[in-house]
Amino acid sequence: MAASLCRIGISVEVADMFADIDTQRIAHALPLSNYPWSAYSWLMESQAEAWCYTGGLENYPRLITRLSKLRPLLGNSAQVLQLVRDPIYLSRLAEKHGFQYPETTRSPRQPLGKDWLIKPKRSAGGLQIERYTDSHRSHQSRYFQREIPGTVMSLAVLSTSTDFKILGASRLRVGLEYGAACEFVFAGATSVPIADLPGFDELQKMVEVIHTDTNLVGLWGMDFVLADRPVLLEINPRWTATMPLYERRMERSLMASHVDACRDQCLSGDLTEWSGTSGLRIVYASCSFEFSVEHLSYLSAEWNLSRDSILGKPTLADIPNVGTRIEKGHPICSIYADGANENEVEKLLEERVAHVHMVFNQSNTN
Structure with missing residues (x-):
């Protein structure tokens, strides 16, 4: 999300649990010692003109209300969060x-x-x-x-208070099969053409109903199961982990469109579909270790970790800081790949994940 803003020349400050190396190379990044509560003092001292959130901060609507009183929020309010994150509300809306x-x-x-x-x-x-x-x-x-059997997928949506646009769809990779430590943990995604989605008309109707009833704005995601009919799972009311996949294909900043949607209530930019496919895979640790200078050197020798690369189409992302303790089953980093179709991208991702594990096994042995 920070990279998407930096690509259009916006100066960015970041506060999160990790302040990863690649984030620090493009923005002023601060690890929060008491996540998420210390976000308040961070924003109070920040020079930022506005702010937005992603990830788990959506679980703290009261904190989001407090932060919104400090700086304008470019995103969904606590009131909207409490609606879309309530499974009983979604159940009644669906019925x-x-x-x-x-x-x-x-x-x-x-x-x-x-x-x-x-x-x-x-x-x-x-x-x-x-x-x-x-x-x-x-x-x-x-x-x-x-539990609903079927293929777990997601949609990416951009909306203003009066209009919306579905940007893309992804097939989600979840659980032990993809290296995650638990059965339902997110491990990656691969974008798929919207035109290939069965039941797209019904998915569009779901998005329209949710958007109209909740007044969601900016970038947000909708997870669903593709069964005989699409089945809504949950709403992610902010930038999601799949957003970079669409940005890689569009070759434009989605956060620029997010800012325009939230601040000016307009759907800006060329948001049409694209050709090709992009994929993401999170690399999970097979054993516990401390991320060292040697690990960083090995990764730097294999992949370009420069600022220009990070702001382009990076292969490697979410790189830990030296000295970070990574427990077995916890994420090490993220891998991206681009290709003509889903099979090509999946093959590249598998090869690159295996190579990352080889790098760590080699450096740990040495």
């Missing part, structure tokens, strides 16, 4: 308008079957989702939802 949503309850009256999941209210990226067992009990911090 009212005739689209599909998984059976959901906060407090089951009887034991549920094996096809049910227990999900946290505050989470991101599939973290802390578990399969239901009889030992699970109702709790205010979680809810129960029936």
Whole structure:
């Protein structure tokens, strides 16, 4: 997200949990020692004219309200967040308008079957989702939802208060098969042509209903399962991990369009579909280790980690700082690839992930 802004010449300040190396090479980046609460003091001292959020900060609407009083928010308000992140609200909206949503309850009256999941209210990226067992009990911090078999996908949307545009679609890569430590954890995505999506008319209707009812603005995502009919899963009311895939194909700054949508209420730029495919894969650690100078040297020798490369189409991203302790199953970095079609991109991603693991195995041995 920071790179997307820097590409159009905007000076950017970043505060997050990590302040990764590549972020520091393009922007003033600060790791928050007490995430997310220290974001308030950071923004108070910042020279930024406006601010926006991504990732897990959406789980803290009260904090977002406080931050919005310090600087103008380019994004969705706490009130909008509380709507779109509420599974019961989405369930009722789906029922009212005739689209599909998984059976959901906060407090089951009887034991549920094996096809049910227990999900946290505050989470991101599939973290802390578990399969239901009889030992699970109702709790205010979680809810129960029936699992829907099918292909997990996402849409990227840009909207103003009166209009919207679907920018692209991606097939999500989730779980152990792709190296993640848990069954439902996000591990990557590959973009697919919108024209190839079965049920696209129904997906567009879902987006229209959600947009009209919630007044979502700027960039946001909609996760869904592609089954006999599309089934809505959740709304991500901000820049998502799949956004760089569309930006790589459009070769333009999506955050420029986000700013225009939030500030000027206009859908700017050429937002038409493109040819080709892009993919992302998160590389998860197969063992615990400390990221060292040697690790960084190995990666730098294999891939261009210059500022120009980071602001172009980087192959490697989210690079840890030297001295970072990375536990087994935790993410090391992200890998990108571009190609003519999905199969070509998936093959490139698999090769590059294997190469990253080889680099770390070699450096750890040395």
